[in-house]
Amino acid sequence: MASKKSSTHQSLAILLFFLLTLSSAHAKGGIAVYWGQNNGDGTLTATCDTGNYEIVLLAFLYTFGCGRTPDWNFAGHCGPWSPCDKLEPEIKHCQQKGVKVFLSLGGAVGPYSLCSPEDARNVSDYLYNNFLSGQRGPLGSVSLDGIDFDIEGGTNLYWDNLARELDTRRQRGRYFYLSAAPQCFFTDYYLDTAIRTWLFDYIFVQFYNNPPCQYNINTGDTSQLIASWNQWTSYVKLNNTVFMGLPAAPDAAPSGGYIPPTDLCSRVLPIIKLTPNYGGVMLWDRFRDVNSGFSNQIKDCVKVNGDVDGVSQM
């Protein structure tokens, strides 16, 4: 029988356990990376085995909507000559390691668009059945962790409908994440209406190829970047976690925005990490990151909760 003393110890231990669980649940700051537009990405398995990423975004489902037969493009990784369902074990491997895997819709090259609220519902059904439900789809029998809206073309209509349709799905069954990747130029032409549903768990703002709101590498000026960050993070809700989207190498963004890792760690992250809905850094893309080692260089300073290993990183 437990003595009074040991049951006190027991409750202290339980309390301590909860406090530790709470504080580690509080640890935040991760890296999201786009994978799939270049063979130099390496495999998904190798990508997840780096341990550098919290989220891997499969890029892209680039044809859908308005009655189009959906089609995907993962560069040389897979396609009609080597069906993409071969990715199933790799996706599952990533998920087992705790890496969230999302399907990204859109990208710089279409054709994609939505023609009506009914069309948005159909696309939502297609996405659910093929990528989220565990039923057999183009990537095998997978239940991806989320759907990303990287809408940069077509029209700006009905993306809010698609977000609401997907939200209805996740409220009825297994929860999956929704994310959006707007341009930093405010407000985003294609995605603003959808963003104002506040349904996106993650917002990967692209602070590159957008000179008015990105880092100026010639002068080292961070003011436009930080001003834009503050505008975005105060515009969205606290539960819409914002990632600073950056190029993983200078050539990843022809119109600029690259921040050398040392500058990012010393002059940008210490400021943006103070934002309550800061989530981390998004990188375009895995291929550039393989060559530059960008994520290796920033992974420690992206984290907020320095006391995980007893050292404050602020």
Ligand SMILES: *[C@@H]1O[C@H](CO)[C@@H](O)[C@H](O)[C@H]1NC(C)=O
């Ligand atoms: C939506 O899907 C239904 C059932 O497949 C189809 O009859 C209808 O034409 C589709 N609507 C649009 C707008 O594509």
Ligand SMILES: *[C@@H]1O[C@H](CO)[C@@H](O)[C@H](O)[C@H]1NC(C)=O
């Ligand atoms: C965030 O909170 C708002 C209420 O402020 C809610 O409507 C929305 O669904 C929430 N979004 C997420 C991603 O949980």
